Amino acid sequence: MRLTIFGATGKTGLHLVEQAVGRGDTVTAVVRDPGRFGLRHAGLTVVRVGDPDRDADEVGKAMDGADAVLSAVGPRGRNVGPVAAPVTRALLRGLDRVPSRRIVVISAAPVGPTPDGDSLLSRAVLRPVISAVLRPVYDDLRAMEEALAASGAAWTSVRPPQLTDGPLRGGYRTTVGGVVPRGYRVSRADLAHAMLACLDRPETIGQPVGVAD
Template sequence: MELTVLGATGGTGRQVVQQALEAGHSVTAVVRDPSRLPVTGAGLTVVTADVTDPESLLPALEGRDAAISALGPRGRKQARIAAAGTRAILSALDTCGVRRFAAVSAAPVGPLPEGEGVVARTVLIPLLWAVFRDVYTDLAAMEGEIRRSSADWTIVWPPRLTDKPVTGTYRRVGGGNVPHGRSISRADLAHALLAVLDEPTAGNRAWGLRTSRVGGRYATPAGRHRSVRDPGRPSVSCFRPVTGQLPRGRLSGGRVGVRGSRRP
């Protein structure tokens, strides 16, 4: 696959680039400062561009099969970058005829999951919105731009991000957040972003994610893929790496933080 990764120097973006290269994809990493991208390897092209300028993005998107955006502010002062950058990305995608697009949002921007605990509903989520309102408002605006576009899009709603290694085992809910979703590693988030690109049923839909207990109820045997449906709830899927098809390996990078801080 010819893949473009935007926001490639962030914690999640670096994971996407690394795992995509390991899976054999040709990757174009769009960055503002090439010195901040520690990933190297055959098949990697680094392009310096302004993500808010569609014309600047055209060389990085022309002839590509898909694009992944891990754009996000490094603090509340940069809270408008997600919507502005995504608007430019979508314009450039349309110009270049690239339809497949996946983007990272945040769990608090999505719907409150059925069965969520009282503390999360009444304390944690309202507190996150109070602290990171500008960031979440920006992400909500970004989602609006994506949903109104002509792209074949997928939005991912991760909870708090960690720097744990990739497992390929996580819960995924289509059209909603995962109940009791407290965290997921940036490596598994990157794994999920790459996985949805080849899934026909993942398009034009948002997906909630969270870490799954290894060896627990939702774990699957290594090298297998299984979907799980909970009665009365949105579709739930669980994944583990498949040799030669999905990325695998132990990766690290980025900073630990609440997804609301948008340090992807």
Template sequence: MKLTVFGATGGIGGHIVRQALDAGHAVTAVVRSSASFDLRHPALEVATVPGLTDPELLLPALTGSDAVLSGVGARGRKAGTVASDATRGILAAMADSEVRRFVAVSAAPLAPPPEGEGFFSRRILLPLVRAALKDVYRDLAVMEGLILQSATEWTVVRPPKLVNKPVTGRYRTAVGGNVVGGHTISRADVAHAMLAALHDPATIGQGVGVAY
């Protein structure tokens, strides 16, 4: 497949690019500055754009692509509306192209706690996390709303706390909800799950929880 990856310099996006190349895909990595992206590969094209909000600037990066993956997200509590703004531009560019498959990363707190989740997680931990990062999750909620209203064949992957560990490919998923008792996952395994979703029709039009 030929894939276009947005947020390619981020923690998840970088793993998506590398794993996709290792799997034999052709990849267009969209970056704001090529100087911040030093990966080189025969099947890799780097598209430099000043921002992700102008669909016309994004269209060339979608040419010939079979699917789009977005690792765009907040890098801190004060990131503003980066996820929803970028996704709005990406979706508009996709609407003007022939690319329909879209996989984006969101966050576990955007889904309700799963049945069987413990009292501490449901009543204490999750409310504390939502309160501490309320602006980030508000932006992600807007982003998910835009995706839901789009004409794309979308999947939203919702991880809990992200950690920096190597890819294992050993994690749990929950289509349409969150993983019971799932509190962490590595950025590398989130990337793995996003790439796996591309080949799973059951994830189209679904939020997918992913965790260890």
């Protein structure tokens, strides 16, 4: 496939690029600073876009002719302000350059409802506390998902719980349309693998997809 990957210098974004080129995809990696991007591969093109919201032409050029777009752009912290929603809206404005209008983005498990079968500790303590402490982050991600749902794009939002720097194992669980019950963590490598796998799963189009160990 021809893929355009935004947020390619982030921890998950690097895994996305590495795994995509490793499986034979042709990848355009969109970054703010190419000097920070050390990956080199015959099937990889690195493109600089400083601000997707302002550099609309560059965003469109980076997407032009792609089979799908993946975004590893997400909130940088509770005090930074919205990031995921404005960037995703900018990508949606350029998605006409992608014939399939296919886009896969990272969200988070607390954006969705508490899944049936979750533990009492998770329902009564963990999720309410985390959601309260990180409310600005999840508000940003909810706004992002609302923009996707209203866009007419062939979208998927992947909702992981706590992310770790563990290796790619491939033994993770997914839940289409919800959150994985009793799923408390997943590695960034497995998250990237799940995002790429969604490209071959038509049932994930127009759906959130929970992923967890």
